[in-house]
């Protein structure tokens with residue numbers, strides 16, 4: 001069966017999007033594995049289904065490159081907003097999006113009828129270690145010790161609807177060997193549902209440099225929920241102020257995060273690369 005897709009990315013975090021208002025995807029786990037392959041497939045960090053919803057303008061389901069389903073995806077949220085507006089599925093530059101981690105509100109900026117920037121109310125950060133989930137005890141996991149492959153790290157764990165482990169380092173993150181250490185964090189025994197791991201260098205009190213090893217996809221060029229988790233962790237560790245914009249420099253571009261008492265706000269671009277069809 002032929003399926004139409006749209007290739008999109010948020011700061012280089014690229015997914016293959018399927019409009020499921022007018023087509024059905026039968027086995028998304030297997031499709032994500034096959035099509036994400038950058039040699040034998042289309043190439044991407046996974047696939048995203050844009051589905052009808054009874055409670056919002058649309059519903060998101062996203063699958064990492066290993067076929068595992070993610071409960072939230074910040075970069076994909078922005079691309080869905082762009083897709084819905086640019087394709088006339090919504091008639092104003094704002095929408096609600098149902099996710100496995102609740103309903104998110106999107107406010108967008110359009111130029112010449114196309115969305116160029118999206119701000120997402122990502123909801124509140126979840127900080128209780130057992131709810132992230134991690135095996136750390138207590139009410140917070142802020143700068144707690146974690147042994148990974150015999151090396152001691154201080155980690156801060158945050159959920160944005162999906163689990164994150166934030167590691168602050170002194171060196172330029174471009175010098176880190178993520179393929180060597182990423183999987184050991186991802187599959188660490190302290191993280192019962194695996195984990196997304198962000199490696200952060202603090203540039204100043206409003207600027208972070210970030211690389212990320214994602215659960216189920218490996219290193220990605222950006223991670224929206226990860227950028228949110230990094231900003232929250234930076235505030236909790238006293239590096240950045242609450243309630244002010246924090247710029248995150250990622251391999252694929254910049255994201256802006258604002259962590260307030262009400263919610264975490266994620267702002268950034270969304271880009272359509274090409275459209276096509278594939279036999280599923």
Ligand SMILES: N[C@H](CCC[C@H](N)C(=O)O)C(=O)O
Pocket residue numbers: 013064069070071072073074075076162163196214215216217220222223224225226
């Ligand atoms: N790998 C993540 C899902 C994608 C998150 C990321 N791409 C984002 O933009 O938030 C997980 O399994 O929780």
